[in-house]
Amino acid sequence: MSDRLAKSLSSYTPARVGLQKTGVSLATAEVLDFQLAHAQARDAVHAALDGSSLREGLRARHLPALFLHSAASDRSTYLRHPNLGRSLSPESIGRLKPQPCDVVVVIADGLSAVAVDRHALPLLDTVLPLLPRDWTLGPVCVVEQGRVAVGDVVGAALPAEISVVLIGERPGLSSPDSLGAYITWQPRPGRSDAERNCISNIRLEGLHYEAAARKLAFYLTAARAQKLTGVALKESSLLPTSAVVHPT
């Protein structure tokens, strides 16, 4: 394949087309490029949430915060036992005091703490001004080793009318830092994935903060108006992109 054709192919897709070959195999530069992307994705999966920088960031924004831990003690347990990432440790449950609110934001590392470290606070900065002023916001709950459904436990305990879970998505080779936002009306344990709406691929090379924040604000106001989230909310909206996806 000529260099010109290879360049032309790769201008049409993010896929790895038109790669340089030697014999039937990939050239050295291509092999190393792939290994770097995989290393970054693996590092993102195993990175720990930077609690102190989140704590400082939330304090600087005058946002009350609670730092919690799921029932999965470490990453290996988290990866092998998805259910533990969906519930809170006994100690964390004890720290969740009743505090009824309209919206609670839950920040969980999910499968990419890197995504949370990079995008959770900038996204909050963009979306909070878009919400009606009379809505009450619960404490921002940061959950280590958390999965999407841990937001149901937090939301039910406060209780919150709607939960927004900002969570690191499973890293792809070209997207180690993709953030997802899951919106759930009347969160409580047992909610199914079909009862949530999702905004996916929030990152600098994907869905930008402004676009993500507008979508998020739309879902939140629509959810309050229609008193539901999930498939039914998607069908009644005019949003162009798919709104229900499988969570991590």
Place this chain on the structure above:
Amino acid sequence: MRRSQSIRGITYTFPTLRELLAKATPLRSGDQLAEVAAASLEESVAARMVLADVPLSHFLQEAIIPYESDEVTRLIVDSHHAAAFAPIASFTVGEFRDWLLSERATGETLASICPGLTPEMVAAVAKLMRVQDLILVARKVSVVTRFRTTVGLPGRLSTRLQPNHPTDDPVGIAASIVDGLTLGSGDAVIGINPASDNVASTTALLRLIDHARCKFEIPVQSCVLAHITTQMEALRLGAPIDLVFQSIGGTEATNTSFGVNLALLDEAHQAARELRRGTVGDNIMYFETGQGSALSANAHHGCDQQTIEARAYAVARHFRPMLVNTVVGFIGPEYLYDGKQIIRAGLEDHFCGKLLGLPMGCDVCYTNHAEADQDDMDSLLTLLAAAGVNYVMGIPGADDVMLNYQSTSFHDALYIRSVLGLRPAPEFEAWLEQSDRRLNIQSLLPEIAGALSS
């Protein structure tokens, strides 16, 4: 049937066939997650010792999921062929393993007993096999299927060209198709996983592949892997449907979670057959499976994931499919934790599928939260090709930018064809040899880009 085994004064007891099969399974995270795995390595070997003495005929008496409550069990029981089973009816599972590995078990005899095998028998014997056994026996079995190409002939290895794009952009997809065809990929199927599951997008993508196929006279079949009901609706509206795709599982409840049942699959199979679009044959169904999907849907009935996976093959074989592949590492580390577990599972699935008469391929793959890397994929690809796998995936650079996982690349297929002297499907090989047409395919891209901008 013997239910227990004593080792050093400890007696291990396995009250049901279901528990015995689960505990005899080589260790994997999904069975631990389901809490059906053996508690120790010793217990697992004890279970294998008991399993080795279970008569194959016992599998016809003890269902692991009740006949009354599961249509997959009913399909397995009702379609069992007693005459085909007769030559092996006196074997225990252990004797069956020895016979499979012996020179008496030829490709012909294995094909003749195939309708007499149940998935549970095949899953059981797989648990007693080492990796080399899984390869040696699977290699004896050729399952050849035909649509516009002939896939599965000895000495051949085909690929599914998988040109996915994060937003189903037709030019982006065309770029990956051109890249793949240029590198000799696509003779099993050009199959797109759509980002949005709807009729309009499915139809547009099918038309895109069909246009390229006709214009450049490429002997290939197409598929858009939307839900089967989406494909059926597209078919009714006149979309050019070649292969009909669906994910399936080994229990009725798993299939319910996928939004399908046997009657729906039957209906789709009939509708697509009536189109008569195949030129060299009429195998039209394309199924994907994978260990762990039943547990993921909470539909495993306390069974281990490898046995349930083999039951999915009983569903598949009912429809004489063109292609079946296990998507072995896609499901994640809570089911198959690392490269070692993925590699064994891929070989088990290929073995079980081939023994049950299926045209088995494999999506040799992993996700970024699994303890695996491209070295593991090279190993599994090489082992599967040695075992005679019908096809593997061809994805640009092994990196699926829509589904966010890693599989095998166009170059990986070239590597294994080169090392083991394997060739593409004959019809496709003939097309590749006409280099003028192959070079012409590169004009597809400006044409599609032009059509979209005009």
